[in-house]
Amino acid sequence: PSNPVCCQAPAPSYVAARWLAPMFERVLNRLLHRFLSPYVEGFSSDKLSLGIGSLKLDNLRLKASLLSVCGIDTLELQAGQLGHLEIALPLSALISGKIHVAIHGLHLRARTRDFASGDGSQSDSKLLEVLRESRSHRVQMKAAQLLELLRNQRLAEAASAAREEVEDGAGFVAKLTRQLLANITVDITDMDLHLES
Numbered sequence: 001p002s003n004p005v006c007c008q009a010p011a012p013s014y015v016a017a018r019w020l021a022p023m024f025e026r027v028l029n030r031l032l033h034r035f036l037s038p039y040v041e042g043f044s045s046d047k048l049s050l051g052i053g054s055l056k057l058d059n060l061r062l063k064a065s066l067l068s069v070c071g072i073d074t075l076e077l078q079a080g081q082l083g084h085l086e087i088a089l090p091l092s093a094l095i096s097g098k099i100h101v102a103i104h105g106l107h108l109r110a111r112t113r114d115f116a117s118g119d120g121s122q123s124d125s126k127l128l129e130v131l132r133e134s135r136s137h138r139v140q141m142k143a144a145q146l147l148e149l150l151r152n153q154r155l156a157e158a159a160s161a162a163r164e165e166v167e168d169g170a171g172f173v174a175k176l177t178r179q180l181l182a183n184i185t186v187d188i189t190d191m192d193l194h195l196e197s
Contacts, residue, residue, distance in 0.1 A: 027176060028055065034148070038141055039066050040082070057085040067110060068134035069141065075195070079109040083190070096179075101186045111196035152177070 032055075036043050041061045062080025063069075083105020090097030113130065 031177060031180070032057075034145070036060075038069055039063055053089050055087040055089065057082075059083065060085065062108070065134075065137065066108075069138060071138065073131050073134045074113055075110040076113050077108060077110050078196070079107075081105070081107045083107070097183065099180060099184045101184060103186065103188045104190050106188060106191040108192065109194045109196070 033043060039062060041063050043060070060082040062077065062082060064077050064080075066080055067073075067075045067077050082103065084103070086102045086104075088100040088102070090099070113127070
């Protein structure tokens with residue numbers, strides 16, 4: 001051993017980072033998909049740019065159902081574009097650090113829904129039908145989110161009771177998800193909203 005450097009093991013932080021990176025990326029991709037897919041068309045992990053401590057998404061099209069999902073049933077989204085979404089993650093203090101979300105270039109063009117098509121009873125029934133569909137869609141989305149939350153809570157309880165790892169690390173995922181969501185700050189710049197009647 002004339003050269004002791006060649007026989008040294010990699011630093012523990014490097015090994016941990018290499019081991020945690022794929023799991024963290026899966027968790028992050030799952031969270032983004034869960035929270036962005038109701039609002040963004042064609043979200044996929046190939047649009048995801050994951051760097052050291054930051055995550056970037058560019059040029060996302062917003063779904064036409066965005067406003068009704070948000071409870072704004074009287075407006076109809078004609079076009080929606082999200083120019084740049086960047087999430088800064090404090091990797092050194094992921095659990096306790098603040099996560100900064102920067103949204104830049106949010107452009108929405110919406111118009112008021114046109115329900116007038118003749119007599120008042122037709123327009124009222126059309127409005128009622130649109131409102132029912134939109135509310136039904138929101139209820140279905142919320143139910144799916146609650147079912148997933150319940151599943152994660154049950155898996156976390158099972159993991160703590162058994163004191164061992166559960167299917168795909170869901171106990172860890174549930175805890176990490178709660179902690180991440182508690183530490184988020186959001187900044188929105190360059191936002192345009194055009195309303196047409």
